[in-house]
Amino acid sequence: MTSEKLDRRKKYTRMVLKDSLLKLLKQKTFSSITVKEICELADINRSTFYAHYQDPFQLLETIEDEIIADMRKYLHTYNLQEKEDALRMTEKLIQYFSAKHEELQILLNKSGELSFERKVRHVAEQFMMNKMTSEEKNTHLPEYVSKFIISGSIEVLKIGYLRDVRNHQKKWRS
Amino acid sequence: MTSEKLDRRKKYTRMVLKDSLLKLLKQKTFSSITVKEICELADINRSTFYAHYQDPFQLLETIEDEIIADMRKYLHTYNLQEKEDALRMTEKLIQYFSAKHEELQILLNKSGELSFERKVRHVAEQFMMNKMTSEEKNTHLPEYVSKFIISGSIEVLKIGYLRDVRNHQKKWRS
């Protein structure tokens, strides 16, 4: 942990730049987005952009990395409990997807680059497989189940219906 | 017009400070609000506050003055048309109240100080009386009517139902 001491100004600048890029990604393809555009939307001077990021791609990478780190952290807190069953783990996973559906949906859909999707799948899989007993691991069944659940969640998330899923969640649990 | 050249940073700082004060006024009385509190909510250094305003009261005054100026400007554009009838003028007035109901409601209700309310009434009255013919003015009737309408609007606004009024506006016009 290189403890970056973050000035309020830096924090604000980076935040609005990230927000701007995400907003723009809703509307147009990544490669069509210009530095100038990002800065105008963020109301930040263009030279300030270059003080933080080399180019839009590096900004995008930063956003992705932060989401991955956040996801890892979130899931890790629930990893501590011993031997949760698959259903509860799935629930946690979907809760996270649901909470961050706005960003995740955008990032997963910016077709072309699917490295982000790979990373998400990887973290999710680690989480699901983590607490299996070694005997369970010998049968490859849990692996298939994990992959199945994760793929399903991600594809649904991409389409954008996950919010509805969350809304109906209570009903299902009865 | 002392043409204030406004740096983006100044604009942002002042904006968040104003927003913060308004948010706090929703929750507590003006005199119980501290500079520190405003700055923490705005995420602005306290010393920066003093670079812009002497104290919370001056900040409040600024907010009020800007609303008054904005209101005057808005109504002025509709003042240009000749001889609009009272009904249409009233409509414009209420439209403005409705558009700004969030701020207006807060500012009008911070009981104690009613100087702001006086200013609002004054601007509104000017607007209503402005286009009366001199014969009309001789009878004091329009004066009473204006006062009546304005008082009514303001009181309704204070209670917070004006949004509902706007929502039902279309029905009334039929």
Added chain:
DNA sequence: AACTGTCTGTTGATTATCCAACACCGTGTT
């Protein structure tokens, strides 16, 4: 009365952002 904690108003040194300007490049126009 001494003590504690909190807000105040101000300061000086440091850092971040702004702005305007620049040369460069690629694309499209005439």
Added chain:
DNA sequence: AACACGGTGTTGGATAATCAACAGACAGTT
């Protein structure tokens, strides 16, 4: 080919905001 246009990446000086620190005022505790 010459040209205008718009985005790029970079610079230097001006300006604004940050942070940390300070002494003073005040209210509540012990």
